[in-house]
Amino acid sequence: MKPLLLLIDDDNEFISDLVLLLKNDYNCISANTGDEGLKLIEEKSPDVVLLDLMLGEGVNGLQVLKKISTLDDNLPVIMITDYASIDTAIEAIKIGAFDYISKAPNLKEFKLLVERSLEQRIAKVQAQTLSEEIHRPYSTIIGESLPAIKLKEEISLFAGNDNTVLITGESGVGKELVARQIHQQSSRRNKPLVAINCAAMPKDLVESELFGHERGAFTGAVSKKQGKFEVASGGIIFLDEISELDLNAQVKLLRVLQEKEFERVGGVTTIKSNVRVIAATNRNLRELTKNGLFREDLFFRLSVLPINVPSLRERKDDIALLANHFIALTCSDSKIAKKKISERAMELLVNYEWSGNIRELQNHIIRAVLVARNDDITEAHLDPQLFNSSGLEKIPIKIPETWEEMDRIRKEEIDKAGRKIEKLFLENLLKIFDGNISRASEHIGINRTNFHKMMNKCGAKFVRQQK
Incomplete structure (x- = not known):
């Protein structure tokens, strides 16, 4: 238009x-x-x-x-x-x-x-939208676990640099949030952050979307159009699901990264590019390059500063913080009085495996808040799937793309399941003996030192109930 x-x-x-x-x-x-x-x-x-x-x-x-x-x-x-x-x-x-x-x-x-x-109008509107998002409760990395602290440190470190960033991680871990945090902490914070989902672009219009087109460049091009790289000038462009770009589009993107210039489709004027590129994917780009589905030279250009966003399963200690954040956010958005969550309900959330990561957790919280209405959240308000043996029947994984990756993930999941069983066993044993490690270790025929090692390995804890 x-x-x-x-x-x-x-x-x-x-x-x-x-x-x-x-x-x-x-x-x-x-x-x-x-x-x-x-x-x-x-x-x-x-x-x-x-x-x-x-x-x-x-x-x-x-x-x-x-x-x-x-x-x-x-x-x-x-x-x-x-x-x-x-x-x-x-x-x-x-x-x-x-x-x-x-x-x-x-x-x-x-x-x-x-x-x-x-x-200028586009840039001002985007800056205003970003400012509104930044001041929402979930606009920063929430968590105090070691993986969350490491992630925050990497964001701060990479924000001060102008090289390309490749963000990897499973679906729902918050890759776009990481990109927005880098933008907010960078020297480009007052310029646009333009986000584009590569998987959502029609293949025959990818070049036009990224680099723009001149009037008459193709059927339907009734007027000149700026591409995302022009709109983002001086700022950052966030290319989500970068793995979905076809090889032809990858060549065009590689040229922009190498030469810092491009032409609109149907145009002859070379336009200089002053944009920092942040890309993200939930797929293994190294494997895609081996299979000829992703250019190796583009992969190396994109991954100058790699960030892997940990899954929620690796951030168990942050689940309570995240859950309370989402409860407060949902209550605020829905004009509902602030709610609390019962210990049992929180225990179910912490023990669940969260294959959909933070996004799935947020969806469950929204449902629980609305189902609870005017009451505090209890296990009765949670989705029944959270009750499947504290998540033991469900081993959610990212679908592997090679035999080697499948074998590695299988071993990891078997190990995780084993540690979870050990954790439940030891915590139940400590509960029976009221936290007395000597009696508990004697009961199963091992010494205190080995009992402690088992607890540390699987993360078992004993919390004395208040009377």
């Missing part, structure tokens, strides 16, 4: 001439007075406003500019006048105008100015 321009000017002849010049690239609407223009802004939500400095009957365009700012402070306004002066230009820009141009502009310069104003 073409951008919508609003022309506010009392000179109908000038409006007609300008529309004639711009109609191929933009949709244009017009108003002869400030009041008419303000009404159209509310009704039509234009992308750019072209405002005459001197409207009819002595109305000053600067007064209209101030009113536009109150309606939409992200809306770029370009001042146009016959009475150009540096003083009024400076005053207009101080009030909030994007720029200033005479009524007899060079057409190429004029279009360039409009394009720049559109870029």
Whole structure:
């Protein structure tokens, strides 16, 4: 869809001439007075406003500019006048105008100015959206476990660098959140963060989505379009599910990373790229390169700074913190009074395996909060699947892509299941003997030292119940 321009000017002849010049690239609407223009802004939500400095009957365009700012402070306004002066230009820009141009502009310069104003609007809206997300309760890495602390340290370390980052990890672990944290802590924080899901792009439009296209470049290209790399200029582009890019698109991306430049589809003008690239995947890119499904040179370009986001199974100590965070967040969003969660319900959450990781935990919490209504959350409000022997019947894994990976995962899962059984056995034994390790170890015929080693290996603990 073409951008919508609003022309506010009392000179109908000038409006007609300008529309004639711009109609191929933009949709244009017009108003002869400030009041008419303000009404159209509310009704039509234009992308750019072209405002005459001197409207009819002595109305000053600067007064209209101030009113536009109150309606939409992200809306770029370009001042146009016959009475150009540096003083009024400076005053207009101080009030909030994007720029200033005479009524007899060079057409190429004029279009360039409009394009720049559109870029600014996109950047401001994205920055505002990001700011709102940052101030939500779940906008940072929540957790105090060793894996969570290591992840936070890597984010802080890599944020200060401008190299590419490759974020890996299972689905639902929070890879996009990591990318947003890097952006927020980087020197590019005041520039756009543009996120794009590579798996969601139609294969025949990938190049257009990433790099843009010129009018007439292909069937349906009725106007020029900026790609994500242009929109993200000066900021960061986040390429989620990077493994889903086909080999042709991988070649184009590799060139941008190597040469820092690209052309729009159908274009001949080379555009310089000033964008930091962060990519993410839940697949094994090394295996994909071995099988010829992902370019090895692109893999090395992307993985300069690798971050692996741990699964929730590796962050058991953070589950209670995350659960309470999501309870508070859901209560706030749903306008429900704050809730507590029972010890038994929390125990079920901690012992579950969470194949869907943090996203799955959040979904379960949302359900529990809504099912509980005005009550605190108990095990009765949790999804029944959380009760399957504390998760022992379910061994969720990422589907392996090679025999070697399958064999490694199988051994890991067998080991995890064994440790869980040991943990339940030892904790039950300690409960029977009220935490007395000497009596418990004697009961099963091993010494205290080996009993302690078994506890440490499987993470068994004894918590004395309050009487």
